[in-house]
Amino acid sequence: MTEVLEQDSKSAVGHASKYTRNNPYYSTVTYNELLTGEGSEKETRHIELSLEEGMSYTPGDAVGILPENRAEAVSEVLTALGYKGDERVLDHYKVEISLEEALRTRLQIGKLARSSVNQLFKIAPDNAGLKEMAGPDNKARAEEYCWGRELVDLLTDFPWLIKEPQQLFQVVARLTPRMYSIASSQLAHPDDVQTTVRVVRYDSHGRNRQGVASGHLGDRAGTGITIPIFLHANNNFRLPVDSSAPVIMIGPGTGIAPFRSFLEERQAKGEPGDNWLFFGEQREKMDFLYKDQLQQMHRDGFLTRLDTAFSRDQHAKIYVQDRMQERAKELYEWLDRGAYFYVCGDATRMAKDVETALLDVIAKGSNGTLEHAAEYLAGMKKQKRYQLDVY
Numbered sequence: 001m002t003e004v005l006e007q008d009s010k011s012a013v014g015h016a017s018k019y020t021r022n023n024p025y026y027s028t029v030t031y032n033e034l035l036t037g038e039g040s041e042k043e044t045r046h047i048e049l050s051l052e053e054g055m056s057y058t059p060g061d062a063v064g065i066l067p068e069n070r071a072e073a074v075s076e077v078l079t080a081l082g083y084k085g086d087e088r089v090l091d092h093y094k095v096e097i098s099l100e101e102a103l104r105t106r107l108q109i110g111k112l113a114r115s116s117v118n119q120l121f122k123i124a125p126d127n128a129g130l131k132e133m134a135g136p137d138n139k140a141r142a143e144e145y146c147w148g149r150e151l152v153d154l155l156t157d158f159p160w161l162i163k164e165p166q167q168l169f170q171v172v173a174r175l176t177p178r179m180y181s182i183a184s185s186q187l188a189h190p191d192d193v194q195t196t197v198r199v200v201r202y203d204s205h206g207r208n209r210q211g212v213a214s215g216h217l218g219d220r221a222g223t224g225i226t227i228p229i230f231l232h233a234n235n236n237f238r239l240p241v242d243s244s245a246p247v248i249m250i251g252p253g254t255g256i257a258p259f260r261s262f263l264e265e266r267q268a269k270g271e272p273g274d275n276w277l278f279f280g281e282q283r284e285k286m287d288f289l290y291k292d293q294l295q296q297m298h299r300d301g302f303l304t305r306l307d308t309a310f311s312r313d314q315h316a317k318i319y320v321q322d323r324m325q326e327r328a329k330e331l332y333e334w335l336d337r338g339a340y341f342y343v344c345g346d347a348t349r350m351a352k353d354v355e356t357a358l359l360d361v362i363a364k365g366s367n368g369t370l371e372h373a374a375e376y377l378a379g380m381k382k383q384k385r386y387q388l389d390v391y
């Protein structure tokens with residue numbers, strides 16, 4: 001996953017530079033609804049957040065959310081430590097706050113990092129269990145332990161090693177903002193920024209877990225709630241400057257987000273370039289995100305082509321790259337007339353498989369070898385006609 005670097009906030013967008021990750025804008029949630037239907041295995045939400053006049057973004061940008069840990073998670077940690085929460089600690093800026101506030105707003109008490117195991121071992125070097133997982137030689141063992149666990153599990157499995165609350169700042173990483181691709185065009189929605197968020201929920205080691213930011217947005221960010229945000233520019237994911245250039249967009253799952261933004265922008269500007277969207281999800285009935293809007297755009301002839309791949313609507317899985325292969329001839333024709341090719345969503349598997357399919361499409365279309373296809377793709381990359389926003 002792409003890490004959000006400290007410098008990111010400095011590259012804030014347009015007039016929005018006043019607000020950064022360290023000086024966020026307190027935005028009001030104006031809309032927060034489920035996009036997925038009953039029976040879906042996903043909980044994917046459409047969320048709209050107010051902006052102050054002068055805050056601006058460009059399609060392709062992201063919005064950073066500064067989440068809070070949920071009260072239950074904070075209280076579980078306090079119980080494991082035997083503290084009440086009113087103990088005083090110094091935060092990362094040496095500002096004195098209560099331990100409760102630190103656990104809620106400053107510390108990553110969710111998904112456990114290997115560094116926490118190493119740091120706890122530094123505090124308790126005689127602990128045999130920690131010794132087995134600490135240091136570079138035991139990386140695999142520590143990673144296996146951390147998977148699906150949180151701070152509370154570490155504190156429960158290795159109790160009473162923390163002797164004073166301040167030590168938590170040594171053991172636990174800082175709670176960092178989470179990025180979400182912007183799903184709207186400001187030309188269509190001047191006063192807000194919209195996102196498409198899949199809420200992470202799972203059970204592991206006997207506990208219900210949730211992602212800190214997506215859980216916050218899923219459970220505790222109803223209409224009217226305030227949440228700290230900042231806008232983050234992504235100049236490597238941009239619509240073509242030439243408004244007549246065709247665009248091909250591959251956006252399964254939440255990967256649809258920036259393409260909704262691209263399409264709204266091109267529509268608002270009346271750009272003449274052709275638009276081709278490949279969308280994939282598990283089931284058409286409950287997982288076709290933004291179905292009505294996309295189908296309307298398609299009916300209007302603005303979204304030139306709309307291809308969908310619903311992986312679980314039939315026995316054998318069908319993915320976006322299968323649709324690309326089925327449309328190889330036409331896809332290559334679009335590329336040959338200068339189309340820009342964009343991919344957004346899962347970095348680990350989907351983006352790689354889509355690139356493999358793209359190489360195949362180019363090889364077939366040009367009657368060339370895969371070697372030639374690789375050169376063709378390198379040329380596209382040089383011209384910034386192949387852009388990725390994957391995580």
Ligand SMILES: Cc1cc2nc3c(=O)[nH]c(=O)nc-3n(C[C@H](O)[C@H](O)[C@H](O)COP(=O)(O)OP(=O)(O)OC[C@H]3O[C@@H](n4cnc5c(N)ncnc54)[C@H](O)[C@@H]3O)c2cc1C
Pocket residue numbers: 001002003062067110111147148149178179180181182195196197198199200201202203204210211212213214215254255257390391
């Ligand atoms: C540039 C960029 C754009 C993004 N755009 C979007 C977007 O448009 N929409 C979107 O939804 N997300 C997007 N993301 C991902 C998003 O930033 C967060 O990473 C995501 O929402 C999870 O954050 P969280 O705080 O909810 O979960 P966290 O608290 O960070 O927890 C997630 C972690 O939980 C663990 N975990 C998850 N499932 C399981 C399981 N079943 N078993 C065990 N452990 C598990 C994993 O370690 C995982 O990394 C984007 C990321 C980047 C970098």
Ligand SMILES: NC(=O)c1ccc[n+]([C@@H]2O[C@H](COP(=O)([O-])OP(=O)(O)OC[C@H]3O[C@@H](n4cnc5c(N)ncnc54)[C@H](OP(=O)(O)O)[C@@H]3O)[C@@H](O)[C@H]2O)c1
Pocket residue numbers: 001042198199200211252253254255280281282309310311312317319320321345346347348349350351353354391
């Ligand atoms: N860090 C986090 O915890 C976190 C939180 C939210 C989202 N994300 C990431 O965000 C991305 C989008 O998640 P999402 O749930 O919206 O959608 P997703 O998991 O990408 O699923 C969307 C569609 O893509 C299919 N798919 C699975 N493997 C594929 C492959 N190799 N090639 C092409 N398509 C494939 C899925 O099919 P099947 O499911 O039927 O196989 C599904 O139909 C993923 O990277 C996800 O891991 C991460």
